[in-house]
Amino acid sequence: MVYKIEKNEGVITFTIDRAEKRNAINDEVMEGFKKVITYIKEHNDVRFLVITGSGEQAFCSGGDLSEFHFLKTEAEAFGMLSKMGNILYDLATLHVPTIALINGAAVGGGCEIATACDFRLVASHAKCGFIQGTLSITSGWGGGTYLFERGLRHDQALKMLIESKKYDAQLLYEMGWAMGVFEGSKEQALEAFIGDMRNIHPDVHRAYKEIELRKWKEKNMYERVMEEIRLCAKLWESDAHNEAVARFLNKTK
Numbered sequence: 001m002v003y004k005i006e007k008n009e010g011v012i013t014f015t016i017d018r019a020e021k022r023n024a025i026n027d028e029v030m031e032g033f034k035k036v037i038t039y040i041k042e043h044n045d046v047r048f049l050v051i052t053g054s055g056e057q058a059f060c061s062g063g064d065l066s067e068f069h070f071l072k073t074e075a076e077a078f079g080m081l082s083k084m085g086n087i088l089y090d091l092a093t094l095h096v097p098t099i100a101l102i103n104g105a106a107v108g109g110g111c112e113i114a115t116a117c118d119f120r121l122v123a124s125h126a127k128c129g130f131i132q133g134t135l136s137i138t139s140g141w142g143g144g145t146y147l148f149e150r151g152l153r154h155d156q157a158l159k160m161l162i163e164s165k166k167y168d169a170q171l172l173y174e175m176g177w178a179m180g181v182f183e184g185s186k187e188q189a190l191e192a193f194i195g196d197m198r199n200i201h202p203d204v205h206r207a208y209k210e211i212e213l214r215k216w217k218e219k220n221m222y223e224r225v226m227e228e229i230r231l232c233a234k235l236w237e238s239d240a241h242n243e244a245v246a247r248f249l250n251k252t253k
C-alpha cells in the first residue's frame with residue numbers, strides 16, 4: 001500500500017507512504033486521495049483532514065516523473081493532470097478544515113497539494129517550492145490558482161511561481177504561506193494547532209467553510225483551475241519539458 005488512512009478522535013490522517021520516492025504521487029496514491037475524500041463527504045464523524053508524508057525527507061515530491069514521463073501528448077498529459085486537479089479541487093472544497101502537516105520537502109505538485117489545504121504547518125528543516133518552472137511546465141494541478149487565493153501578497157505569490165525555487169520554512173512563514181513552523185514531533189505540532197479548534201462545534205467549522213467556498217464559487221474557481229491545467233498540458237508536450245525530465249531521471253540513476 002502506498003498510502004495510509006488513520007482515524008483518531010475525529011481526525012483523519014492521510015499519509016503518502018512512498019518515502020523511497022520522496023512520496024511522489026502515482027495513480028495508486030490518487031485513488032487513496034479519492035477514497036479518503038469520499039469517506040469524509042459521506043460521513044459526519046470527521047472533524048479535520050490532515051495530509052502528510054512518511055519519513056522526514058519529504059512531504060511530497062509532486063507527480064511521479066518515472067511513471068508520468070510516458071505521457072507524451074497534450075491530451076495524455078491533460079488526462080493525468082485533470083484527474084489530480086479534480087481531486088485537489090474536491091480537497092480544497094471539503095466542508096471540514098484541512099491541514100497540510102509538512103514533514104519534509106514539498107515541491108512541484110507536493111506544493112500544490114499543500115496549497116490546496118486550508119492550513120500549512122511546516123517542519124523547520126523542510127523546503128517547499130513551486131519548482132515546476134525548472135521542468136519547463138507550470139503548476140498542473142490547480143495549485144497556482146489556489147496560491148493566489150491564500151492571502152499572500154500578489155507579487156509575492158507570483159514571484160514564488162515564476163522563480164520556481166525552494167523556500168525555507170521561516171521565509172514561508174513570513175510570506176504567510178505557512179501558518180506555523182515546528183521543531184520535533186509532527187503529531188505534537190498538530191495537536192497544539194487544533195487544540196482550541198476541537199472545543200468548537202463542528203457545525204461552526206462547516207458554516208465558516210461554506211462562507212469561504214461561496215466566495216470561491218462566485219470567483220469561478222473550478223473554471224480557473226481547469227484553465228491552469230490546460231496551460232500546463234500544452235507545455236507538457238514540449239521538447240524543453242521532456243529534456244528536463246530526462247535529465248532528472250538520468251541524474252538519479
Ligand SMILES: CC[C@@H](C(=O)O)C(=O)SCCNC(=O)CCNC(=O)[C@H](O)C(C)(C)COP(=O)(O)OP(=O)(O)OC[C@H]1O[C@@H](n2cnc3c(N)ncnc32)[C@H](O)[C@@H]1OP(=O)(O)O
Binds near residue numbers: 021
Ligand atoms: C506531474 C505534476 C507536476 C505538477 O503539476 O506540479 C509535478 O509535480 S512535476 C514533478 C515535480 N517534482 C520534481 O521535479 C521533484 C524532484 N525531486 C526533488 O527535487 C528531490 O527528490 C527532493 C524532493 C527535493 C528530495 O531530495 P532528496 O531527499 O535528495 O532525494 P533524491 O532526489 O535523491 O530522491 C530520492 C529518490 O526519489 C526519487 N524521486 C524524487 N522525486 C521524484 C519524483 N517527483 N518522481 C519520481 N521519482 C522521484 C529520485 O529519483 C530518487 O530515486 P532513486 O535514485 O531511485 O533512489
